[in-house]
Amino acid sequence: MRGVLRAEALWVETFTGLRMDRFVKLVKVVRERGGNGPGGGRPWALPLAERVLLVAVYYRTNLTMRQLAPLFGVCPATVCRVIHRLRPLLALESAPRPLADTDRLWIVDGTLIPVRDRGVGASSRNYRFSANVQVIIDADTRLVIATARPVPGNKADAHAWRESGLPAKSAGVTVLADGAYWGTGLVVPHRKRANRPLLRGQEEDNAAHRKVRARVEHTFARMKNWKILRDCRQKGPGLHHAVQAVATMHNLALAG
Template sequence: MIPYRAMLDVPHEVVEHISWLIYARRCELNSRRRKLGCFRQALLVLVHLRKNETLAQLAAAFGVSTATAGRYVNETAGLLAEHAPSLHQALHKPPPEGFVILDGTLTATDRIRADEPYYSMKHRRHGMNVQVVAAPDGTPLWFSRALPGRTHDLTSPSLRPGAPPARAHGVIQACLSHQLLVLADRACQGAGATVRTPYYGHRDLPEHYQRYNRDHTRLRAPGERAFARLKQWRILRKARCSTNRIGRTVAAIHAIEIAWRSG
């Protein structure tokens, strides 16, 4: 491996914010002597998340071993995930518009064909299903834990057959308790409570149903921005890590995005 200089499109303030979190954790563990300083460790993790460089590439660039690079990534990702808001924290101050957007996406992985639970027939690829609750302007408020890609939006292993992941994660009940309207796609039809989905059919629908579908689509469309911004972190375009770590990685990136917006 030959190291070279490169640019990272992340504000300096975000790197400093993460480095202070790392410093606090090192003080808490009484572990201050490390191969890399707090700022360099934060930079290493951001390069991994933003550019999806392998641990071998990170090790060569920062002058550490591959094992050390992996340890820094796991340690910092877990630290950042702790600062991601829970569902009830995200809904503590509901949007003034009175509704939120619920949507899901598939985070691609490098699983093999034998890993059937992670294969999504809809997307024709292996991955993990992640749900998002977004504000009306598309700002992500909360990301769920990751479920195997085969999990349809109307099934969940943790509840009765036919229960959507949104119910498994507690989204529907949380929005109901906060009296928030939820706009979702047809995959969540039948979820009940305050969830509103489009009507089935196109030309056969009455005019007022078609108008409802158009208004519903217009209001729900900004929710795609949440995933578009999330996928700017290339590690989530095709993750090479264990599927057990993808949910934590999404939470870590969400915490970074919050620091980025507030910075």
């Protein structure tokens, strides 16, 4: 059975959202992390570039494994095997812990991702069974710096932040957040209180804060072009791997 998709510029750019030169960088990353090694069974039916393309297409389109199989000329079991083997190798590279630098500015926020796994998600404010994923971006470049493991979607952002391990990664950097992170030590807007209107300077601070913090919302919108983050069917660590892989591809698409 001959597949339709090949690791060629037309298919790569159409189905992954990455230019060919950036897809080549993605393949290089996977190869350096051992992606060309044996899979613990029969030899791979596809070369490494097409296996990476398969995983990228899966995350971009959220097609089922049965739908992907004929596109690559393999069986659904092979698609499953490729995805499970390569998905950890697409993970976002950990950013080095920064030194104290008052000129750097990061933004954190949580996004709700609908999931099917009852062990990962919970009924949440978007009226769906979702998981809360905390994401840090660089305010200047819009690149994703780090993502945390998902927690049930009914957990507040401040609680998810404290459990995420991200505070240690952001030590020494100014981090902006919205009002849901009150009391976490992050830079949040001035809070309005009953019968106590904000001063003019505080209103101006909040307006400037909103303008900068909107960049993380734009990043979420771009990341969710990879439709796996609109309805994740993966179980266990699958969502975490998907978010990490999408962050990697988002960064490549944005900066190369």
